[in-house]
Amino acid sequence: MSKKILTAVVILMGLTALLYILTAREDKREPIIITSNASYIEMPLDTLIAEADLIVIGNLDTIHPSRWNTLDGKLPDGITVQTITPDKVIFTDIDFNVNQIMKGQSDQNAVRIRSLGGVVEQDQMIVSGAASLEKDKPYLLFLGQDTNSAADIDSVHYFVLGGLQGLYQISNGKAISFRDEWQLEELIAYIQDSPLSASTVNILDTIEAKEVMQTVETAYDIEAEAAYSFNTEKFPSVFISDPRYEVNPDKLEFIKEFTYDPTLKTAGYLDYKIAYYNWWNDSTLRLEALREKAKAENREVTEDEMDSLIDSKWGSAPARAESPIREISLRFISVSMDGEIATVHLHDGFKVVILYLVRVDEKWYIAGAKET
Numbered sequence: 001m002s003k004k005i006l007t008a009v010v011i012l013m014g015l016t017a018l019l020y021i022l023t024a025r026e027d028k029r030e031p032i033i034i035t036s037n038a039s040y041i042e043m044p045l046d047t048l049i050a051e052a053d054l055i056v057i058g059n060l061d062t063i064h065p066s067r068w069n070t071l072d073g074k075l076p077d078g079i080t081v082q083t084i085t086p087d088k089v090i091f092t093d094i095d096f097n098v099n100q101i102m103k104g105q106s107d108q109n110a111v112r113i114r115s116l117g118g119v120v121e122q123d124q125m126i127v128s129g130a131a132s133l134e135k136d137k138p139y140l141l142f143l144g145q146d147t148n149s150a151a152d153i154d155s156v157h158y159f160v161l162g163g164l165q166g167l168y169q170i171s172n173g174k175a176i177s178f179r180d181e182w183q184l185e186e187l188i189a190y191i192q193d194s195p196l197s198a199s200t201v202n203i204l205d206t207i208e209a210k211e212v213m214q215t216v217e218t219a220y221d222i223e224a225e226a227a228y229s230f231n232t233e234k235f236p237s238v239f240i241s242d243p244r245y246e247v248n249p250d251k252l253e254f255i256k257e258f259t260y261d262p263t264l265k266t267a268g269y270l271d272y273k274i275a276y277y278n279w280w281n282d283s284t285l286r287l288e289a290l291r292e293k294a295k296a297e298n299r300e301v302t303e304d305e306m307d308s309l310i311d312s313k314w315g316s317a318p319a320r321a322e323s324p325i326r327e328i329s330l331r332f333i334s335v336s337m338d339g340e341i342a343t344v345h346l347h348d349g350f351k352v353v354i355l356y357l358v359r360v361d362e363k364w365y366i367a368g369a370k371e372t
Contacts, residue, residue, distance in 0.1 A: 030081050031122040034090070038116075038129040042350075043162035045180075049196040050331050050347040051161055054104035054111065054143040057170070057188075060133045061110055062095040066118025069153060075123060090125035092118035093157065094133065096141070102188060103197045104143075112157035114146055131160035131167040140175050140187065142166035195333045196347055202334040209335045212342045212357055215364040217330060220348065224326035227318075230281035232274050238366060241268020242358050244341075245368035254279070254314060269368050283309055283317035 049055070067073030069089050079088070095110045117127040133139060143158035143166070160166040168175040168187070175187045182190075191197055203209055219238040226232055247255065247267050255267040258275035267275075287309055294301045310316045328349030336343045340359040345352065356368040 031124070032075070032079075032081050032084055033123070034084075034125040036116070036125070036127045038127050038163055040129060040163045040165065043165045044350060045190075046194070046196060046347060046352050047349060048142040048161055048166055049103070049191055049194050051144060052103055052142040052166070053145045054106060054158060055102040055141070055191055055197070056096070056098045056104075056106075056111070056143065057100040057102075057138065057140045058096050058098045058110075059138050060094055060135050061097045064093040064095070066090050066092040066120050068120055068123075071153070073120070075120070089116055090118045090120055090123065091116050096133070096139075099138075100188075102191045111143070113141075113143065114157045114159055129163045131164055133167075138170040140168040140170060140184075194352075195345060196331070196352065198333070202336075203332055204335055204337060206337070208337055208342070212335055212337075212344060212364050213332055215357060215366065216332075216344060216346065216355060219366055220328075220330060221326050224321065225324040226277050227280075227321035228324035230277055230284070230320075232277050235270060235273055235277075239270040239273050240358065240360065240365035240367050241270040242360075242365075242367040243268070244358070245269060245356055247272045247368075258282070269366060279311075279314065280317045283311075284320045 043051070067090065068075050069087075069091060070076065075084075075088070091114050093112055093114050096113050097110050098106060098108070113133075115127070115130050115132075117125045117130060131141075142161045144161045146157050146159050164178050168177045168182075170176075170184055173184050175182045175184045203213075215238055222234045222238055225234070243266070245268060247269065251272060252264065252267055255271050255275040256262050256264045258278040259267075259271055260278075264271070290301050290305050290309075294305075330349070331347040333345040333347065333352075334343075335345075342357040342359075342364065344355040344357065346355070347353075351371055354370045355366055356370075357364045358367045359365075
């Protein structure tokens with residue numbers, strides 16, 4: 001081989017190597033690290049029972065490799081830290097062996113549970129507040145069927161409701177969550193005995209039952225508006241003070257004070273509702289006045305000032321609602337009729353409530369309520 005040819009080959013090989021190095025540098029991108037502070041609405045136990053598609057006891061079997069929520073599980077070419085969009089997430093699936101089912105149905109010995117977060121090659125997604133399971137430990141889980149952005153990938157799967165709220169670790173005959181602790185058998189009995197565990201609801205398919213439920217829905221919408229504006233003008237359209245459902249005498253002084261009617265001898269549900277929202281409004285206005293005063297004086301509201309808002313008997317009023325629109329959905333459990341009286345069991349997003357309605361002048365009104 002001549003010297004010229006040899007030199008040309010060496011130069012060509014050098015250019016090829018340089019091109020490979022440059023290409024490798026271009027392909028090598030900065031790792032993508034996503035951190036998410038998961039925000040979950042508060043879900044008391046009854047809400048978990050109501051919202052769960054499956055309530056199961058079992059243990060972790062298999063942890064599948066984490067993947068991006070794309071068809072091939074990989075991040076598409078060209079996406080970088082600067083160009084990635086919020087719809088791109090990493091998730092991790094596990095197979096959970098099912099030993100006992102307390103709500104729902106599954107014909108499999110194991111269910112697939114999906115959670116956000118994981119590591120794919122150099123990329124990582126970290127989600128705080130998410131439920132995490134360990135091998136060789138039994139759990140009681142409240143599961144919902146997945147409908148998020150990765151729901152159409154692979155087989156039917158679930159997620160743990162409310163993050164850590166839907167997870168109870170079982171140890172020494174107890175079911176332990178981050179906020180409460182039960183004897184396991186007592187928790188199982190509570191779930192199984194709850195009407196919220198029923199796969200079907202007991203609601204009459206009649207015009208009257210539908211009218212009753214519509215009254216309840218409207219009442220919750222009106223209360224949502226009142227929690228924002230404290231305007232109770234619409235209350236008489238859905239609530240009524242009926243002598244068959246007088247409120248407890250221990251609430252009478254409260255109602256007399258905040259309906260501004262010291263002559264009241266008895267009171268009903270409409271009276272109570274108006275008094276409650278007047279009291280709430282009064283407390284909120286006083287709190288807002290304290291905050292304005294403190295702001296003008298360039299300081300924080302003092303502990304003594306906050307204590308002054310607490311009623312010795314009725315406690316402290318909740319904060320003003322941020323929106324007049326009701327965000328919770330009602331889950332009706334049963335509606336029963338007895339002439340001009342209807343009884344409704346429902347879960348209102350926070351608790352199980354029994355409502356008593358009466359029919360007056362061809363219209364239904366809520367005349368009483370009881371929390372279970």
